[in-house]
Amino acid sequence: MSNSSSNQTGDIYDPVLVIAVSSRTLFDLTDEHDIYLNEGVDQYRSYQLSHEKEILNPGIAFGLVKKLLAIKHPTTQVPLVEVVLVSRNNGDTGLRIFNSIKHYKLNIQRAAFSNGKSPFAYLKAFGAHLFLSAHNRDVELALEAGYASAHLLTRKLEQEKLSNKVSQVRIAFDGDAVLFSDDSEKIYKKEGLAAFKANEQENAAVPLSGGPFKPFLQALHQLQSLFKVDETPIRTALVTARSAPSHERVILTLRQWGIRIDEALFLGGLDKSEFLKAFKADIFFDDQLIHIKSASKNQLTSGHVPHGIANQ
16 A cells, blocks of 8 residues: 555554544444434434544444454564544534544544535545444445445343454355355346356356455455464454355465455355354344345344445
């Protein structure tokens, strides 16, 4: 990355990974958002200003962000991940958010407050590899602009479940329309399972095209390569409804990309939630809302990727 960042001691470093998060994913703003929707922006602003010193509770992405910010280079100990805040708040109402960031000692120094407008336009300037938001339209715009982006389903968190007890960051991905293009999924949707399997066998040696999360996976792989295999702070998993023999094309595609993925689960249509819990996923990305809702019901942080034929 070409952009440089400074940590709290003033040292200059180049983060390998840049994550942009919205305020409603980082903190629990459920009540405040209800005021905004039901009473309007003026009442929302008044509420935020009158509660400016009141610390917000952690939100759905808080545990993930805290883990990512703790990742440091194995020899230099400089941070490898930068998290930036991109918010539809304005600077005035955003002060409460920064007060909460300071309270939790999160090393987040950069922010864009867009005052009601979509903040996705600032992703390029920040050099973001991933955008997490509770606003679906912002995610759609970011995906259209070529950024790995996901709509997180927000919910009230039980304090003891803010983060799983594994210090390693665990990130799980669906395959088609997320890591890969939706070309094969289009065949499945239009012609059925038999046609899908026949196509995958016939084209087993032909790499799949990249999907919206390929660049993010590449950035994760770059970060992982700085560590010994058994000491990496990030572990990845492919969790897909595919089964044999359609698994072969996926494996050969990742090999052709030169990207390591640590675990690959080919579930043949089984519910993904139990497997995600066994993997201890900090976050899971999928293009199909049914899988996201199932994972969310099981207290898993889930990001819907509104991309591809399943979302048309």
